[in-house]
Amino acid sequence: MSDAAKTIADICRTFGNDPARLMDIARAVQAKFGHIPGEALDRIAACVGVPRVEVESTVSFYTFFSEQPKGRIVIRLCDDIIDRMSGMETVARAFTDELGIPVGGTTPDGKISLEYTACIGMSDQAPAAMVNDIVVTYLSSDKAREVVRILRETGDPRKLVHRLGDGNNAHPLIHAMVHNGIRRKGPVVLADLPPGDAVRKAVAMSPVEVIRDLKTSRLRGRGGAGFPTGLKWEFTRAAEGAQKFVICNADEGEPGTFKDRVLLTEYPDLVFEGMTIAGYAIGAATGLFYLRAEYAYLRAFLENVLQQRRAKGLLGQAVGGREGFDFDIRIQMGAGAYVCGEETSLISSCEGRRGDPKTRPPFPAQKGYLGFPTCVNNVETFCCVARVIEKGPGWFAQIGSKGSPGTKLLSISGDCSRPGVYEFPFGVPLREVLKECGGDEAAAVQMGGPSGQLVGPSDFDRTICYDDLPTGGSMMIFGPGRNVLEIARTFLEFFVHESCGYCTPCRVGNVLLKQKIDELLAGRGRAEDLPYLEQLGQSVKFLSRCGLGQTSPNPVLSGLKNFRAAYEALAPARPDGRVPSFDIREALQESETLQGRASVVFTP
């Protein structure tokens, strides 16, 4: 057996040769060798006892795994609408010039790779990039050149952290230049209350009483869908299963969202308390904390918080002094896949599989992780759970609006003077939020990220809550100069990249939607294109298997509804039936390059 084969066998053994730990195994092999070559797929398959193609299926799904060799240093430049608005393209040019490679390439010495990546949760400090696990923020072309220089000189991405962020970002286990950007604290999540004795209080009650309190509080899931948390827990508790699991969805991937990152940095105890209370309420002994790969820089810190909680008796055996309640939490790392924020995809990923959503029914509460009843909640939801138990359901229910009790964290970015994290009670009018963040000039606001709605000034008096303008937390502000079709195109590019490809409408339909927007923006639109976009968008929404495809046409559909004029301007009626689809200059480009001279085009 070669040394490499031995190393891989050791890695697999560390994870019990368990195929359900394939994400961890692949991550470790990738970290060790810089990629996961064919021989490694064979070796892993043999160790964990699954066909090679199953391992390849998982590995090929995630953008942070690679079957091809890459540099030991990978620069992942965050590419989304906010970063583009903040000058990302100039930064990209500086990187490509300085490194002498295109985006997607690796330097000839094999040391540094450069690629784009989807939103890394730093929209309020854009343009940003990840260099391996290290986050660099507020990039400019000068800073990009500096990054390359330091990497060439030291080979150590940690040397890029030249100043430390506020709060726990400066903690030695985080050591990041990221800042929190907390602009508005509220009474629930970002309250200046130390994480209290919520767990001890919960275990003094019966599990049924805990669930009853949550139902009384009318807390709804903060991930976006808004399912009542107490009801979800009740279903999971009632389901039959030899084991049960709690999963925290910390795969904050919706472009423009970053509030979970701040919660994990400043309020990790609150999150873990919520998870522990869930474990007690539903009867689980294990919690999985699914952390997106982009937040790997928080992992050591979070592991340490878990360790401290074990030392305090808040995890492990007889949690909170309650005999018979044993509960612990394991951090499961993701590997770059937005769709894993969908709860059944997230479960697939935790099981070491491709991040394909699962067929529903059965729902996770009946049949989730490894087939056992599982309760999946969002980071912010768990924070609210801890507060509900700590302060009482009545206290919680009187905050916010009638159908949407409590507060909502908003991640605000784009054209405003005070981007950052805001906690508002539900029911706040959008106009008030815009005023507070310095976004009064907004011409359009994307509520709930790309999968949400693009709304204009006529909607600014609507309120943020589940029944009016819902949001998982992303709020992107666009000033008067922005092109709503360009925004839609960027979002569609994202969905094309992030679709798992399982079902036809999402896999194909998003590509077709994007192509049509491309045509409109290239001046090749015609009036018939608008009903085409509407029908195609409706079909993708109607037919798709999971939330990704059921919402991906929203930027186009809400744009067509709220910014019709912008679309119509690019889709003129063409009575002669002719569409300018031929660009002579573009067609001549290649021959001009080959000949080394410009052609003369005569226009009548």
Next chain:
Amino acid sequence: MSDKTIAFTIDGTAVTATPGQTILQAADAAGIYIPRLCAHARLEPFGACRVCTVKVNGRPQSACTTPAVAGMVVENDTPEMLEHRKALIEMLFVEGNHFCMFCEKSGNCELQALGYRFGILAPKYPYQFPERSVDATHPDVMVDRNRCILCARCVRASRDLDGKHVFQFVGRGPGKKIWINAEAKLKDTALASADQAVDFCPVGAILRKRVGFAVPIGERRYDHAPIGSDIEARRDGGAQ
């Protein structure tokens, strides 16, 4: 009718199901055809093609994966559903490279047959003309990814009926493709000519060699009656 019989309606017609049956299974038994591509009576439901999408109490659900529940109101053969299904079939046609006129599967192809059944003359979406690979290394079987619709029938048949795991998907999104349990070549897998995985391909993506035209065009499965006619015959024959 036993106590356990589940009664519901499809387009107003009363249908009964046994516990555990899906909407699609109950419809098949009742002689009501719900179009489908990835679903197959002998395979686990997969729910990928979405062609069998029906409205269940007003909400879209794939009939192949949704259990029948008493009292549910299912809409199947409506103008709205036809438009959505046509959209799906057209998406599948433009996504791959489907050259019906010289495909050995023509006349036996379920994608083509659905195109005919729905009266599709030309897709309204632009052809994507993707570059996809052909694997003819195996002595008896070839895989042509140009014609693959990613239905996973071969994945399920090889795993569950042949016990071999020859096929699985790699990649994601538009880059997702059917792949094999070997480094690159079909001949290096355990696939045998007699494997059921070969038979379950609804299109011409997995083909047995040297028998492509053993049955002449004009005498093939869908040459005389539209796809679904066999299921509908049960209803006409008064099976229920």
